[in-house]
Amino acid sequence: MTAAAVPPGESRPAQHDARDDSLRAAIERSVQRIFAEQVDAAARAAVERGEWPQRLWRVIADAGFAAAPARAAHGGVEASWADAWPILHGIGFWQLPLPLAETMIGAMLLSMAGAAVPEGPIALVDEAPGSVRLDGVPAAAVLNGQASRVPWARHCDWALVSIGDAGPGSLALVELKQDGRVRVVAGANLAGEPRDEVVFHDARCALRIEYPLPALDAPVRQLAAMARSAAIAGALESLLAQSVRYARERVQFGRPIGSFQAIQHALALLAGETVAARTAALVAAGSAPSIAGAAPGAAFDIAVAKLRCSEAASRGAPIAHQVHGAIGFTREHPLHRATCRLWSWRDEYGSDAHWAERLGGEAIREGSGGFWPAVTRRRFGER
């Protein structure tokens, strides 16, 4: 099925159109070349030691990935998230140790609001409850409060912060290097990726953006959940590739362990989870709002994707470990880079239980008559 037509009542096909296909193919080619050649163990180890892999960031930024979703006037190519899929998926497949997805989302939101996209990586502070509030007069707004587990904050010059108490989709751009006004306390997730606490004390706000994306009620969290879903799908695919290869090479009882039915069936399960995660994440990337357009089912698709991908992470990682045996449990073996990311990412930007509670609440409110129409329209609330 190519050239999807527009379903009634939708402003744009939920999946990529012909124009996007060529852009996506071009992005896919450069991702495969650059990520495969440049993302190496040394860069990941540097990050785990707390260093910033500047050379790798330079390569990625020069390739145009970070600004890709921004308008041409802001250095982007107005990529939709479907176009950007190879990047988002590749972040997980190659376990890219950079805040690339976060910066892409920040660049898009800023560019959409007509603001120039700053140089360098951008941190995101999502709509976690009770986090950051806005004080002061509009002309001199300041931020107060704190945000925990902010990805990569210590290495970023800028953060795009959602303001919880100012209604859905109120965002502020804040410079993080403000002595005495912004304090960053280093932390890390299970995979050693920076997850820092950021404390704002009358931090000066460089720019305010109001309600940028009508399709989303928590745009930063939802876009980031979409990106994490794609990354989870990518990491699962790398687990599958590694596990299948290992099962074909490792010999026990005189034959490759992959010839035993118990191993075959375990890997078939991992394949099923990988395919389910990929499908759910692709659908969400296809409808998530971008400068190229938006589909009305985005909030539903993203909730489905983050929930399904997080469940797939929970089911998939233990299978890969079981197939690899003791070698996969060593610090030296690369398996933990993918599995520990999966265990971290399933919690980030809403765990599976968070999104389940939202979807389940909507489904119960709709009742039996609304369920199937919601599944086919990919949103609740309309018959």
Next chain:
Amino acid sequence: MTEGWLAGHVPGALKGLHVDPCVPDAACENLRAEVREFLADALSGYPAAARARHWSAADPAFSRRLGERGWIGMTWPRRFGGHERSQLERYVVIEELLAAGAPVAAHWTADRQSGPLLIRYARETLAARIVPGIARGETFFCIGLSESDTGSDLASVRTRATKTDGGWLLDGAKLWTTGAHRAHYMIALARTAPRGESRHAGLSQFLVDMKAPGVTVRPIRNQADEHDFNEVGFERVELPDECLVGAEGEGWAQAATELAFERSGPERYLSGMRLMLEMLDAASIGDARARVALGRLVAHYATLRQMSLGVAGLLARGDDPGLAAAIVKDLGATLEQSLPEVAHELFGGAMPAGSTLAEVADYVTRAAPSFSLRGGTREILRGIVARGLGLR
């Protein structure tokens, strides 16, 4: 450079596994509205407990009405009574029928696999005589694969067809034959030559008239207390030459194609949905446990629907859906088998006796074990996936 563990790997290397999302076009969505309108009328007053049993509910009058609307044999050539519509249009119609709990059992097998098989492999004169009746919703089929000593191991069939002058003589028995008691015809897999080097050689498929002398049908009640499957005996059943479907000795490959059709449809995750609907109505919005448990099921349904639609997209492009279909069927059966467990978790011991929820939960609980048996067991499916991964 990339470390050894990913050298040579790129995302998408396991491409046969991938199911790309596809969006039904405007024509499909208009058709969906038409089907919903038809079903709202045709099934008005049809009780929830009956809708839960739709999968085994045969209603020849309903099947004929679908035939009149042009919703059977939708993708087939007009010369066989078909309507030359797209795979995705067909997909939309069948998913709407299943979601509504329509009684589809009478014509389902013929529409899904027997018709396509005859069009593809049978003699043109035979197909032109039989297939239009399928499209009208008047001619029903059953599948003659399993036997008493042949379950997952299909190549072990013992039913045999012996060449005679001008035809074949069929002897043996089929088992677990769904709908044999209401079917007009069976497509039977039989041995026509001894096992050679390959155990898959020497098998052929035949069209069997269920009214032919020597064919007997004995009912077997299932544990949900339904008469759905049967034992079918063949005693010197005379088959004319034209009833050999496809080439002699090619039955194995043809049956594999047929099974790919059988596995590719949305029925593999939409046969127990009524229980999901009943749970949504029974759950309280203030119950966080119910919100989380049912929300997880929502995401599974939404994802499987996209995967199933993606398989229809593969069929529409003419790609081989075999591997993706095996994955969808395995995940679909796992989802459906989790429904009675969630019902037990949320409502166990507290379902009012005689309530629709209790009635539907009782039925799906008893029916669920079959979901990972029919059309290829879970173990066979995982073997297919393992072969796709290069492990076999």
